[in-house]
Amino acid sequence: MNDRPIDRPFGRNPGRPLRGPTRGALRTPAPERVPQPERQVAFRLGISAESRAAAFLIAKGFRILARRWRSPVGEIDIIARRRQLLVFVEVKARDKFDDAAWSVTDRQRLRIAAAAEAWLAGQGGHDFRDMRFDAVLVVPGRIPRHIPAAFDADG
Numbered sequence: 001m002n003d004r005p006i007d008r009p010f011g012r013n014p015g016r017p018l019r020g021p022t023r024g025a026l027r028t029p030a031p032e033r034v035p036q037p038e039r040q041v042a043f044r045l046g047i048s049a050e051s052r053a054a055a056f057l058i059a060k061g062f063r064i065l066a067r068r069w070r071s072p073v074g075e076i077d078i079i080a081r082r083r084q085l086l087v088f089v090e091v092k093a094r095d096k097f098d099d100a101a102w103s104v105t106d107r108q109r110l111r112i113a114a115a116a117e118a119w120l121a122g123q124g125g126h127d128f129r130d131m132r133f134d135a136v137l138v139v140p141g142r143i144p145r146h147i148p149a150a151f152d153a154d155g
Contacts, residue, residue: 049093050077053136056144062087066119074115078136084129088116090150093138097145100137104151109133113153 054064062080069076078089090112094100112133120126135150 045093046091049138050091052138053089053091053144054078054080056136056146057087057089060146069115069119071115071118073118074111076112076115076119079119081128084127086126086128086131087134088112088119088131089134089136091136091138095139097137097139097142100139101135101147104135109151116153 050067054067057078057080058064060082062082064078064080066079067077069079076088077091078087080087080089090104090108092100092103094103116131116133132149133151133153135147137145137147139145
């Protein structure tokens, strides 16, 4: 059985006032989010492009360590390695390779670099000798284009 008094919620200090709705009060439900069709299409396109890019990198001898890795400071589409080389990959899908190449902004580069630092901080003893930031450009009906060292950690 539970030795705590019934009128005191778990974790609340007896001298501290309640915050938010009191026990038994009705809460208003969160508004229902209706997915926007254009956002769903963009999400599916991004997932498909990342899958194509991952398959392409595997064919080039890379081992995928993580996909869509997120941290509070940013997201990395693909983290891969080949021997002692660690690669953080940004995947861009557009109608033309030129549009895809120019779509990585300075702000995105800084966020990717910050996310890479966060990922590295979470890894214990790693044996990577080299690290770089690559891009994989994905265009419909074409083989993805891998751009090694597309940018550096300084943006």
